[in-house]
Amino acid sequence: MTSLPAPGVAAAATSPLLRLRSALLNGSAPALPTLCALAGTLLLFVLFLLVQGKPAGEACLLIFQGAFGTMFAWQNTLQRAAPLLLTALCVALPARVGLIVIGGEGALALGGLAAAVMPQLLPGLPSLVMLVVMALAAMLAGGLWIALCGGLRQWRGVNETIASLLLSYLAVAVFKHLVEGPLRDPASLNKPSTLPLPDPYLIGSMPGLEVHWGLAWGALACLAAWVFLRHSVPGFAMGVVGGNVRTARLVGLPVNRLILTACALGGAAAGLAGMFEVSAVQGSATSALLAGYGFSGILVAFAARQNPLAIIVCALVIGGVEASGSLLQRRLDLPDATTLVLQGLLFCNLLAWEAITGRLAALKLRWQQQAQVIPAKEAGHA
Amino acid sequence: MHDIDFTTLLLALFAGAIRVGTPFLFVSLGECLTEKGGRVNLGLEGILVCGAMTGYAASFYSGSAWLGVLAAGCTGLLLGVLHGVVCSLPRVNDIAFGIALMLLGTGLAFFLGKPFIQPQAPMLPSIDLGAWSSNDRLHHALQINALFFIGVVLALVLQWGLSATRWGLALRLVGDHAETARALGYRLTGTRIAATAAGGFLAAVGGAYLSLYYPGSWNEGLSSGQGLMAVALVIFARWQPWRCLLAALLFGAAGALGPALQAVGVTSGYYLFNAAPYALTLLIMIMTCRPDRTLSSAPGELSLTR
Numbered sequence A: 001m002t003s004l005p006a007p008g009v010a011a012a013a014t015s016p017l018l019r020l021r022s023a024l025l026n027g028s029a030p031a032l033p034t035l036c037a038l039a040g041t042l043l044l045f046v047l048f049l050l051v052q053g054k055p056a057g058e059a060c061l062l063i064f065q066g067a068f069g070t071m072f073a074w075q076n077t078l079q080r081a082a083p084l085l086l087t088a089l090c091v092a093l094p095a096r097v098g099l100i101v102i103g104g105e106g107a108l109a110l111g112g113l114a115a116a117v118m119p120q121l122l123p124g125l126p127s128l129v130m131l132v133v134m135a136l137a138a139m140l141a142g143g144l145w146i147a148l149c150g151g152l153r154q155w156r157g158v159n160e161t162i163a164s165l166l167l168s169y170l171a172v173a174v175f176k177h178l179v180e181g182p183l184r185d186p187a188s189l190n191k192p193s194t195l196p197l198p199d200p201y202l203i204g205s206m207p208g209l210e211v212h213w214g215l216a217w218g219a220l221a222c223l224a225a226w227v228f229l230r231h232s233v234p235g236f237a238m239g240v241v242g243g244n245v246r247t248a249r250l251v252g253l254p255v256n257r258l259i260l261t262a263c264a265l266g267g268a269a270a271g272l273a274g275m276f277e278v279s280a281v282q283g284s285a286t287s288a289l290l291a292g293y294g295f296s297g298i299l300v301a302f303a304a305r306q307n308p309l310a311i312i313v314c315a316l317v318i319g320g321v322e323a324s325g326s327l328l329q330r331r332l333d334l335p336d337a338t339t340l341v342l343q344g345l346l347f348c349n350l351l352a353w354e355a356i357t358g359r360l361a362a363l364k365l366r367w368q369q370q371a372q373v374i375p376a377k378e379a380g381h382a
Numbered sequence B: 001m002h003d004i005d006f007t008t009l010l011l012a013l014f015a016g017a018i019r020v021g022t023p024f025l026f027v028s029l030g031e032c033l034t035e036k037g038g039r040v041n042l043g044l045e046g047i048l049v050c051g052a053m054t055g056y057a058a059s060f061y062s063g064s065a066w067l068g069v070l071a072a073g074c075t076g077l078l079l080g081v082l083h084g085v086v087c088s089l090p091r092v093n094d095i096a097f098g099i100a101l102m103l104l105g106t107g108l109a110f111f112l113g114k115p116f117i118q119p120q121a122p123m124l125p126s127i128d129l130g131a132w133s134s135n136d137r138l139h140h141a142l143q144i145n146a147l148f149f150i151g152v153v154l155a156l157v158l159q160w161g162l163s164a165t166r167w168g169l170a171l172r173l174v175g176d177h178a179e180t181a182r183a184l185g186y187r188l189t190g191t192r193i194a195a196t197a198a199g200g201f202l203a204a205v206g207g208a209y210l211s212l213y214y215p216g217s218w219n220e221g222l223s224s225g226q227g228l229m230a231v232a233l234v235i236f237a238r239w240q241p242w243r244c245l246l247a248a249l250l251f252g253a254a255g256a257l258g259p260a261l262q263a264v265g266v267t268s269g270y271y272l273f274n275a276a277p278y279a280l281t282l283l284i285m286i287m288t289c290r291p292d293r294t295l296s297s298a299p300g301e302l303s304l305t306r
Helices: A016-026 A031-051 A056-069 A072-096 A104-121 A129-156 A160-180 A216-231 A235-243 A247-250 A255-282 A293-303 A308-323 A325-332 A338-353 A355-381 B002-036 B044-062 B065-088 B094-116 B135-140 B148-162 B164-178 B178-183 B190-214 B226-236 B242-261 B270-274 B276-288
Strands: B126-128 B143-145
Touching: A016 A308, A031 A056, A031 A338, A031 A355, A056 A072, A056 A308, A056 A325, A072 A129, A072 A216, A072 A235, A072 A255, A072 A293, A072 A308, A104 A129, A104 A160, A104 A255, A104 A293, A129 A255, A129 A325, A129 B276, A160 B226, A160 B270, A160 B276, A216 A235, A216 A255, A216 A308, A235 A247, A235 A255, A235 A325, A247 A255, A255 A293, A293 A308, A293 A338, A293 B094, A293 B242, A308 A325, A308 A338, A325 A338, A338 A355, A338 B065, A338 B094, B002 B044, B002 B135, B002 B143, B002 B148, B002 B164, B002 B190, B002 B226, B044 B065, B044 B094, B044 B190, B044 B226, B065 B094, B065 B190, B126 B148, B135 B143, B143 B148, B148 B164, B148 B190, B148 B242, B164 B178, B164 B190, B178 B190, B190 B226, B226 B242, B226 B276, B242 B270, B242 B276, B270 B276
Parallel strands: none
Antiparallel strands: B126 B143
16 A cells, blocks of 8 residues: 555655655655554554454464465465455445445355356356356346445435445345245255356466466456556546536536446446355355455455556555464464454554644745745855 | 134234334433433434343343342443544534444444353343233233333423423523523533433433343343434424323333234234334324424424424
């Protein structure tokens, strides 16, 4: 999240100190609140564990080891990051038009379900064609679901944050109803699931890795979203809508269509995540799909400040944190909710430290006023 | 045969409206207070779960369920203050911080609540209003928890307090028009923090009801979005505490629909019937919200109903 160079900073300064100051002066330092938030999170987390009488230092070390310490840990991390890339887009794209959508979990579930039933609806398709059909079905299901949130917001004035979460609960209910009822594979006894996908329709690992192709497609989707938002006309228009709807209306932008498109694209991304979970990890649609990727995606998107490129970095970090949970459990006997606490602290800190950005602007103004005085002295000195 | 089933269903719905509706009542009263001050606290969901956990733990250790309720309330108060203070900082979006608090609250509750999944804590007592009846079902339906009555009284007191006291007026002014309130010398930040803290207290008491009365144990699947539905409930109640009571009962009945149908032998569509409160919430929001104007009785400073 700190790896993105702020525009106009790198060129201006050379020494680290100067660069920091110039970053602060330009007010384009997304790095500073993020760094403060990371430090604050770590401090609070350590404090929390110390109060519990747990070995805090060892826990932090284990989180790092469990996330990035070994090849196995890396693969575990990447495996978890793959759906996060896509569910985070489900937050970041609607955020571009000013909507806070938190219902990615439902879109993921419906997408996974749509993908899982495709082989039964259209039996006998060649493997590649079927995978494309499954992906399209998943994206359609997820996209329509989240577009519904945008539609309700635009046409009925229903707050999209609450509507998306309610729709997510509804989607999960429909998912469970279908998986345990009409679509249940009679052979699945304790763990109800749909009929398993035939082997040709399963997605394998990427060469040389134990990680499925969903990771590459997720990263590609983030890249595409970044290009779309940054360099395309509709992407720019979405930014205008998100900035000020009234202005957007005034200059004649199709506000409703842009909002629906952003929501549909985000939902399609989450639906695709469901398809990959089904065809690369689970092999059928089961309740194991509902592992909270939709909710972690919210955190990833906020940590990335809704920037699709930064999502790639943040998804790795959050995926790593989640992957380290089992190591913490095994070694230190900490509950699996430890990583949830860490995520919660991180989320709260990220938002709270955002407040210093405003303070920075005030500081910048003061420095600029000083800078107007100083050059005269410097000129005399030289 | 058919008749008996129908009365059973109605009785189950009636009992469920009160039993399932009580946490809705407390959370929605809390959210109502918070929103009257012009803020939205989606974190009530996390506060509710935290309250359920602390309530259960305190009841287990102290042996008194009422102490558990009090402890839960204090936890809620703290988390409410956290939300109130952080959202008073510049550039912090109250909806986004609510989501964050939801995550943090559930995380803390799951972490600290691990040891309390097994042991049995003392439960809240219920008041036996149906002692006169020889009908078992009616008798059972009329066993009502004391917290419900406290909630009813609270709703009426809040209704009166918001409309007739100086404190209520100040809160409404702060929520309706911050500039005017500032010009008149009311303390904006302090009032909002107090309202959010009180809201957190009530939500956590609602959570304690979940773990200490119905369903009456602490586990991680205890809350199913009651804290979030409260936001919709308050919109439905048009920011009026006494209407929160009606809305809570309606939602309680919707929540009891699934179990009630199961009791009379309708078992298909279990998940769909259990999702009735979510569908009802959404339906109510779709019906009551308008795209072109804010709702007439909505606090003017609310970011929720832009």
